[in-house]
Amino acid sequence: MTRGAYPATLSLDMKISFAAIVLALLALLTGCSTPAPEARIQVAASIFPLADITRNVGKEMADVYVLIPPGASPHTFEPSPREFKKFVNVRVFVTVGAGFEFWAEKLIKAAASESLLVVRTSQGVQMIPDVAHAHRETRLSSVGRQEGNPHIWLDPTIAKKITHQIAVALAEVDSGHAHFYMKNANEYMSLIDSLHAEVKKAVSNFGIKEYVAFHPAWSYFARTYGLNEVGIIEESPGRQPTPKQLKRIVEDIGKFEIKAVFSEPQLSAKAAMAIAEEANVRVLMLDPLGGEGIPGRDSYLNLMRYNLNVMRQAME
Numbered sequence: 001m002t003r004g005a006y007p008a009t010l011s012l013d014m015k016i017s018f019a020a021i022v023l024a025l026l027a028l029l030t031g032c033s034t035p036a037p038e039a040r041i042q043v044a045a046s047i048f049p050l051a052d053i054t055r056n057v058g059k060e061m062a063d064v065y066v067l068i069p070p071g072a073s074p075h076t077f078e079p080s081p082r083e084f085k086k087f088v089n090v091r092v093f094v095t096v097g098a099g100f101e102f103w104a105e106k107l108i109k110a111a112a113s114e115s116l117l118v119v120r121t122s123q124g125v126q127m128i129p130d131v132a133h134a135h136r137e138t139r140l141s142s143v144g145r146q147e148g149n150p151h152i153w154l155d156p157t158i159a160k161k162i163t164h165q166i167a168v169a170l171a172e173v174d175s176g177h178a179h180f181y182m183k184n185a186n187e188y189m190s191l192i193d194s195l196h197a198e199v200k201k202a203v204s205n206f207g208i209k210e211y212v213a214f215h216p217a218w219s220y221f222a223r224t225y226g227l228n229e230v231g232i233i234e235e236s237p238g239r240q241p242t243p244k245q246l247k248r249i250v251e252d253i254g255k256f257e258i259k260a261v262f263s264e265p266q267l268s269a270k271a272a273m274a275i276a277e278e279a280n281v282r283v284l285m286l287d288p289l290g291g292e293g294i295p296g297r298d299s300y301l302n303l304m305r306y307n308l309n310v311m312r313q314a315m316e
């Protein structure tokens with residue numbers, strides 16, 4: 001062994017031990033900021049707005065995915081075998097409830113997990129009766145009827161209650177972080193408060209309070225902010241309006257001096273376009289769902305501001 005070789009070996013040992021320390025430190029650090037996947041609560045939400053609210057409450061402690069893909073309508077959704085497979089690991093399932101997720105019972109049954117917590121966010125909400133929002137009769141018959149208009153999340157005052165409910169559910173499943181979930185929920189609820197104030201102020205300046213919507217998605221919004229839904233183009237998804245209904249909507253557009261009819265990205269705009277042409281008004285798009293990666297509609301708060309701006313164009 002030469003004199004020169006000895007220090008070289010030593011420095012290699014030192015390098016190894018240094019690397020070990022760095023690795024240990026890294027493990028410690030990442031352990032603090034991002035918990036291991038198995039430590040996070042696995043959450044499924046039926047629709048994007050509920051998923052986004054849950055992410056804001058659960059932050060790094062929750063893995064949240066949306067069941068209904070962007071662009072699909074929750075009114076006609078059917079879970080695929082892939083969704084059944086994925087659902088097996090779900091610990092908390094955030095839903096609207098009240099029959100909205102008419103396809104969900106099958107998933108819940110298939111998961112057959114006693115530890116699955118199903119959050120029905122419409123619980124305790126004063127529901128608006130649903131006239132004809134009956135979805136597809138054949139599918140409904142197996143799971144029972146919808147117990148009211150399901151579009152509760154489009155009213156920020158209800159979204160606030162939903163946020164609290166989700167925090168309670170996460171705290172129930174992971175009581176060690178109960179304080180964390182409540183703190184996050186409170187922060188998020190104050191953001192909803194700002195949104196609510198913004199919407200209230202904007203809507204109070206609307207010169208036109210009447211509107212024609214594609215389907216009854218904005219009834220809760222209208223109830224809270226004093227708007228008046230005078231026409232619904234498709235009372236239930238896929239059911240085209242009768243000539244008589246069309247005629248009445250066109251008349252109402254004239255009577256209330258409505259400047260635009262609203263369509264939605266998840267449903268065919270054909271009927272809305274026909275009415276707009278007949279009444280000589282514009283078609284504007286309201287989006288009740290939004291989705292990941294959709295610019296300007298990629299969070300619940302952004303989505304609501306997007307919709308407010310669209311309404312402004314038609315009603316201010």
Ligand SMILES: [Zn+2]
Nearest residue numbers: 075151215217
């Ligand atoms: Zn709907």
